[in-house]
Amino acid sequence: MQLVSVLNRLAIFGALWVVLTGGGVDSLAYGAAAVAVATVLSLLIYPVDRPGVVVWRAAAILPRFLVHSGLGGLDVARRAFDPRLPISPGWVDIPLSSRHDAANVLLGGLISILPGTLPAGPGDGEMDIHVLYLPNFTPGEVQADETRIHGLFDSRITEYGATHG
Amino acid sequence: MSWIDLAVLALLGAGLAFYAAGSLGFLRFPDTASRLHALTKADNLGLGLVALAAAIYGGSLAVAAKIALVWLFAVIAAGTTSQLLARRARLDEARLDDADSAPDGGLR
Secondary structure, eight states: HHHHHHHHHHHHHHHHHHHHHOGGGHHHHHHHHHHHHHHHHHHHHHTSSSSSHHHHHHHHOOOOHHHHHHHHHHHHHHHOTTTOOBBBOOOEEEOSSSOHHHHHHHHHHHHHHHEEEEEEEEEEEEEEESSSSSOOOOHHHHHHHHHHHHHOOOOOGGGTTOOOO | OOHHHHHHHHHHHHHHHHHHHHHHHHHHHHHHHHHHHHHIIHHHHHHHHHHHHHHHHHHHHHHHHOOOOHHHHHHHHHHHHHHHHHHHHHHHHHHHHHHSSSSTOOOO
């Protein structure tokens, strides 16, 4: 299991190197060294005994990510161009069900692209979220996104208090 | 001018319009966190449209994949740094509120 996780990371960093550099044969030695260093760093920062993200599940939410990124941009552009400046900003605190830092930071990243919400990072079991137009805000959407983010991880995420669908 | 050139021009124009919206929001919105909304969301969409134009103009799958990765890394970086900046803004606002409610007006 752990060896498979290490090989997965090697394969992902290798693929990134090929895409970014074109994968020339004459620079293979540098590429191999860069991929090895990146893999070791990733293992130090996030060891394989922690809950891992399942790559195909992350790929499955990519279309939703793209659509919301577009809607988020359209929403804020509309408000910026509108002469009446239709914003009603404020902060809300949403309790988090999981104590898993990486999942909570990932959730913050997802919320930051959604229309009208900007998280100030997870802390003390809750997420501080800045809302651009408070009357439109529904906390249930954040909780639904939290469940969605936990679903990207393997089942070990439940050890951190997360619900896993 | 081919249809591809027209599509590239249209995407570039739309991308620049969203960059302009981001800058306008940065100038017009009243507080730090609201300004971050403009800079992250509108600029992400602007960058995505400009990247799409560049990918079509490049005309190969290898170039398109490289540009898609650059866009993805930029989105991840923006999503992470905006959280750090928003946290700072949140702490500063809380500190100012505390100072306002202190009996001595926060003068220490």
